[in-house]
Amino acid sequence: MHIFHYVERAAQTSPSKTFLKFEKERISFRQFHRETERLASLLRQHGVQPGDRVALLMENHPHFVISLFAIVRLQAIFIPINTFLKHEEVEHILDDATPRLLICGGRFSRIGAHASNKGIPVLYGGKESESRTPHILGTPTTAELPALDVQEASQDVAFLLYTSGTTGQPKGVMLTHANLSANLASIDRAFSPVVNSRRRFLLFLPLFHTFPLTANLLLPLYFGCTIRMFASLRPFSPIFRSLLTERMDVFIAVPAIYSVLARTKIPWYVRMLLGKKLYISGGSPLHEDTWTTLQAKLPGMVLEGYGLSECSPVVAFTPPGKPKVRSVGPALPDVEVKVVDEDLCELPRNVDGELIVRGPNVMKGYYNRPEETASTIINGWLRTGDIARIDEDGYIYIVDRLKDLIITKGMNIYPREIEEVLYQHGAVEHAAVIGIPDEHLDEIAVAYVVLNSEYPGKIDELILKKYLRQHMANYKVPKQIHFIDEIPLNAAGKVMKRFLKEEVLAALDYVKNHTGAESVNAADPQSTVQPLPETPAEDKKTDANRNEE
Template identity: 40%
Template sequence: MNYQYNNFYEILEKNAKNLKNKPAYFLNNRKISWERVKKKVDTFARALEIIGVKKGDLVPVLVGNSIEFIVAILAIQKLSAVAVPVNTFLKEEEITFILNDTEAEILIASSKFKNNLKNIRNNTNIKKIIWEGEVENIDENNISFSEILSNFESHEVKELPKRNDLAVIIYTSGTTGKPKGAMLTYKNFFSNIYGINELIKLTNKDRFIAYLPMFHSFTLTVNILLPMFYGSPVVIIRSIMPFSKIIKETLLKRVTIFTGVPDVYSALSRAKLPFYFHWFNKIRFFVSGAAPLAGEVLERFSKKFKRAKLLEGYGLSECSPVVAVNRAELQKPSSVGPAIPGVEVKIVNDELIEVPKGVAGEIIVKGDNVMKGYYKREDATQQTIINGWLLTGDIGKIDEDGYIYILDRKKDLIISKGVNIYPREIEEICLKFPGIKECAVIGKKENNDEIPVAFIELEDNAEFNEIEFKKYLKKHLANYKIPKAFYVIDELPKNATGKVLKRKLRENIEEYMK
């Protein structure tokens, strides 16, 4: 593909010049223009330069959804430094791991996370912290974000980053162990943006809403960078709760592109929304990503919201993150659609040989969206990227039309008596049983073999009848696929985007068995 831009700052400059006082972001009752955003970025970049940030430095950003998060990311990149968005749900030990892995000396953080940063200077290389929000004890090592914007003058840098330069390092969620930093270039992100551009014709008349955490690759690409490319305004919501605020802002701010994770669409498909929301909302597309969307949820949602399409996509942080998305003109249930333009997808066996259409195997991806590698993890990079193909660790199949079906995670695959069992297939069936809100199936070691067991989260006030449930499963599943044990728990462990952490279920299975 021929990419028009080298970096995101060039897009910001274009928008500030052509759209000037038109809104770039809405936050509560505030409108922030493109011109104003550029001034904030220029000012903050100057402050970072004076503080000591230089080309190639890694700068972690532990900030919630806000204008400040966006300004920080763009200002870091303007200096050809590398932004490292940090998961705001992490605890001190987890944050410390990332800060030590990056060897960063400067941290940008929200003051509301200060309890998780009490010992950070003792346990990391961090020397200076720029605080967003209310700050006490301001000094040369504890700097106020807002005072920077008030007291520093903007300036122009001599050289902006190039297309192949590192833009961001996204740390994976660590669902299978310690997180690894996926190194993403500007070219990686542009591959996603240009690919989506060919599928969904967006303009600066469209409006996005960003309530999912901005540190996540899905939100960063689809809710921040993609709208910036078009000059489309974004409605910023600081928190997903209360969800009624998201519904209200979607209506009042005339949002046309609504993105979410499966948990959100599951809740919306069941929620009793006011009748005027259905009449007056301007939504053209609902987009689902970050975790698999159950077919049951898609069916319920499509019946309830008939004027807009719900498009499920597939991706991973290592691919910036979009790999595939369903097409508005042809959606296939349980499919995540074909690969986006510019991206190749194959299904291979354990020897990395491509398998026939319709046969299950590991999904591998090739294209400009594939990361440069894992930061300081050459061994992991070589195991993950082979001859330019990224091994996703996901099991799937492709039909004759090129539509991709995700069957499971390779690490979640259960092999019982030599037979492959795909947990997602079982989970999809379980979710159709009345009263079951969420379900996760894992393999439990037993006598040198594995057996499937299910963890179940019930709807409010629902009761679980195991005998009736087993009768239901026997009608829909082969006997070897039926879980041998059922554990009803209050809430399944999840990461920030609603993906179930099966690793935690495996680690704590003995506790659940008591």
């Protein structure tokens, strides 16, 4: 099914119902349908044809949602661009995708001007765009649009999503309308009647990311729900207030946000006012300690899911009322999963291996990368690159990323296992463990830790190592522990471990080149690489890195 069908359906069945709330603005399903048709006519006037690629660089705003559905209404391909990226990173996406047109938020006019100079037509929209021209609120010369066959067009590519690039340059993931619709239908079967048209969704995660794009936008549209949209996570107080005063009852966030909620003192009367809401976590694994605390603290259900861009994105979800600690639940209906060894042979239950996925939600492939597509999708099965195990009830447990696995003297060390133990220490607010090469041990584990505000100066490396040795084998304890102010995260709340590893390796290279030593023993606690230099501010992925004018 073509996803524009859900816009048409909602406009017919609930025309007066509010679809989007943003600041003081209210947009009904009927108004939304009209606006997407108007903008689609304007885009057609600017030369957009079926199969063209149209990029969108904009913060959360009704214009983002209207632009998305106007693009797909024309059977063009929607490309959301991460607003946290730097100029050079955006340029890579534009060069790779070669869009027919760029729709740009006012705050990113510098990139808009650069794209225009490269011959890419630009339209402006969103906040701070009122004085920019041409604007998406322009009036088309004709309102006539070609008819759309929502069944026939279902195999067309709908989205070209560039992966977050935690391990290298981002690749374009091609998702068809059939992929997205199949994923929504599977979620419907798994969650009905817990999720229905009476639910009200809070949207504050950035829509350029595949998790909120599906869970916070496509899903409520599919069910005909109301969405309260916020431009960003900060400030958080209006978001929390909306839970109480506007009776928003579906809260979707990434683990980093839930970790903060787990540590926040919520008075009993606030918990009573919250009522039984649906709290959904995705984007990266939810730590066990956080999950346990939330279950006890928040009324309602805390559900965790698992997915990836290549799977539209949801693969598995905790069934309502049937959670298992540390599990992301069984696979969705119509989605198959296996755990396999290096030869892609299926492993027994409760044995760790690589998780592979097959189903109608699996992507068409990587854009202009046939070799990478062929190595990722084998006989219809998509290799996720995640280490997992499946229990006797079909519940999936994500162990770690295959690329993050650390091997020391032939022994496997899973960084997430160490991180889970670190999170149980009261002083640790955030932790990340990586592996770096070592001349004696193949690899060693290195931990980065952010301490809670009341603990700096009271906890040192020796204390944490002693604590870890009480809870795990000695060979798993990191050889180095570094205390830093911030761990770099991408928009999905995933740790950018590539940046941490590059920092360590750069420090090792510096020592080697400036001491004349042939090698440096990174495991030596007296090594001159400790403490490591702090990550330069311009390399950190924060709100300050946005491409503002």
